[in-house]
Amino acid sequence: MTLFMNIAVDGIAYGMILFMISVGLSVTMGLMRVVNLAHGGFALLGGTFAHWFTQELGLPFWPAVLLAIMATIAIALPLERVIYRRIYGFGDLQQVLATIGLTFLMIASVNYWQGSSLLSIPLPENLKQSVDLGFRTLPVHRLVVITVGLAAILGLWLLLERTLFGIRLRAAVDNRGTASALGIDTDWIFMAAFGLGAGLAALGGILGAEILPIDAYYPVRYMVLFLIVVAVGGMGSIAGSFIAALGLGTLETATRYLVPDYATIVFFTFVIVLLAVRPQGLLGKAHT
Amino acid sequence: MNRIITAALVAAISVAASSAVFADTIKVGVIAPFSGPFAIYGKQYREAIETYVAQNGTAAGEHEIEFIYKDVGGPNPDNSRALAQELLIREQVDYLAGFTFTPNALAVAPLIEQSQTPTVIFNAATSSINKESGYFLRTSYTLWQVSAPLAEWAYDQGMRTVAITVSDYGPGIDAENAFKAAFEAKGGEVVDAIRMPLSTTDFTPFIQRVRDADPDAVFTFLPGGPPTFTYTKTYNENGLAQAGIKFLGTAETEEVNLQGLGDDAIGLTTAYHYSGAHDSDMNRDFKAKLTELFPDAVANWASVGAYDGTHLIYQMVAAAGSDGPAAVESALGLEWESPRGTVKMDSDTRTVIQNVYIREVERDSTTGELVNREKGVIATVGDLGWTQ
Secondary structure, three states: OHHHHHHHHHHHHHHHHHHHHHHHHHHHHHHOOOOOOOHHHHHHHHHHHHHHHHHHOOOOHHHHHHHHHHHHHHHHHHHHHHHHHHHOOOOHHHHHHHHHHHHHHHHHHHHHHHOOOOOOOOOOHHHHOEEEOOOOEEEHHHHHHHHHHHHHHHHHHHHHHHOHHHHHHHHHHHOHHHHHHOOOOHHHHHHHHHHHHHHHHHHHHHHHHHOOOOOOOHHHHHHHHHHHHHHHHOOOOHHHHHHHHHHHHHHHHHHHHHOHHHHHHHHHHHHHHHHHHOOOOOOOOOOO | OHHHHHHHHHHHHHHHHHHHHHHOEEEEEEEEOOOOOOHHHHHHHHHHHHHHHHHHOOEEOOEEEEEEEEEOOOOOHHHHHHHHHHHHHOOOOOEEEEOOOHHHHHHOHHHHHHHOOOEEEOOOOOHHHHHOOOOEEEOOOOHHHHHHHHHHHHHHOOOOEEEEEEEOOHHHHHHHHHHHHHHHHHOOEEEEEEEEOOOOOOOHHHHHHHHHHOOOEEEEEOOOOHHHHHHHHHHHHOOOOOOOOEEEEOOOOOHHHHHHHHHHHOOOEEEEOOOOOOOOHHHHHHHHHHHHHOOOOOOOHHHHHHHHHHHHHHHHHHHHOOOHHHHHHHHOOOEEEEOOEEEEEOOOOOEEEEEEEEEEEEEOOOOOOEEEEEEEEEEEEOOOOOOO
């Protein structure tokens, strides 16, 4: 029973971190249909800024997190304007090549600026403590990540389904020409959505840093992980990403408890079987 | 006329001969990662070599020494072999050095065997490498060399039960075998041995399993960087330290990433052959020169392996010049003072015999930095994995 509870608690905590780091990718790659392999790069930039603000400029944790997200968005918006705008029109392979090139640029910049060792983001004291769950303890920051993750999915759902911006974004993605003819400023919509995706990547990078620590090679190290969550969840489905992240997190945690030597094999076998049965992912729809 | 020609010839030959004695240059090819995720090792090797050169000049005996650096990019045996070939044939190097990863070192064994080139390994720590060629000499350590004494020390401290968690790859398995063999030989019990997937950075399930088993200590081996960071964090957050389960490791608290680990590292116990905080004039001089030349540099196992490797090359060049077999012969049994203490090149295993220190992470009161404070010397040990 304790083992079962352990798996449930750790699985949800880990799954929520997976969700936080891949939800931004779900926005840019799924909704906007751009194969954005530079997603991890934005998470890296967010984490690096957070490290710089807290460690070198001495800011407190939460203001540093906010500033880091803003700084990442401030880099993402001009990038969208200058580079991504051209990438939208490319074919899949060219998008992959272009965005992976961007990733390497980001890696090299961070490497040059901060070096290739670990970039720690120290947590404030109240996040470092552990809560006693009765049968075991759990660090407070994991509870914070779970809360922020739930807030993120709720906020995104409201934004995409219940606001004018959401309606316009969906219209612009489905048929840019028609949306534009109807007077929707699609350039602005795309830029805002891209900024949102980058901001979420930064937030995920920072909050997830306790489990996926930030260093210059972060985007390459965890690229497969982000892509798996989005692929299993289904392209463009925020809810799908959420379910996939929790499911995969729990699965991986369970295998680590029960059969640690085979954890990786079991995990990837499951992903392969699932994608063979449902190539569009759990909640994905076929492209029209 | 004849006499003049003879005289000229004699003069020419003597000039050539004397220049051969005084101005010949011995080339050393250094193969290491200078780009990619492991570029830090190449950088540290180079900094340490240049520090040694700055302290000792470019002359060894009657020879000049020149270093040629080649970037192998990462764990890439094919590239390592190709670079060694290029260095040996095109650049005509007389010595090879570097090598961070075991497969990269193994890949050059047939080449150096054929060309009789002394090859100094600065890191690659698998015992079996040196069996592949008599021209391999190693100035780092092997996993058996540090893990087995740690197990014996732990037993002597009263620890009777240990859980082992290692990353599931060559060095991790070496460390597990070494610790297990030594600990059980003493009469201790290994209650759980978990091999963790190499790519994992969420260690909560493994740590929780260890906690449930409630041993006296947990021995671990992890690759540096992100895995070490999350492991030590999880170890603290899940209350293993409070529960009295002692952390035992080897390279986990190495100096380059130590500050990044933060307060969570305080109290971690490791057994290792070098600490940046080693208390000796030799180490202070080495670190002073290193940071004078490279203000950002941090001295750790990679720098000291390269520094001692450079010293060894200087000794071999002074003794034997470009004669490979004679150079190796001259190196065997050689003893010298290193920033880590006295070391000796073992004649059988060609890995240095050295002290292994028990260290505990502390915050230095003067600098405010985290350091590996040496708490004791376990033993002067050779490569214990050689006969395994």
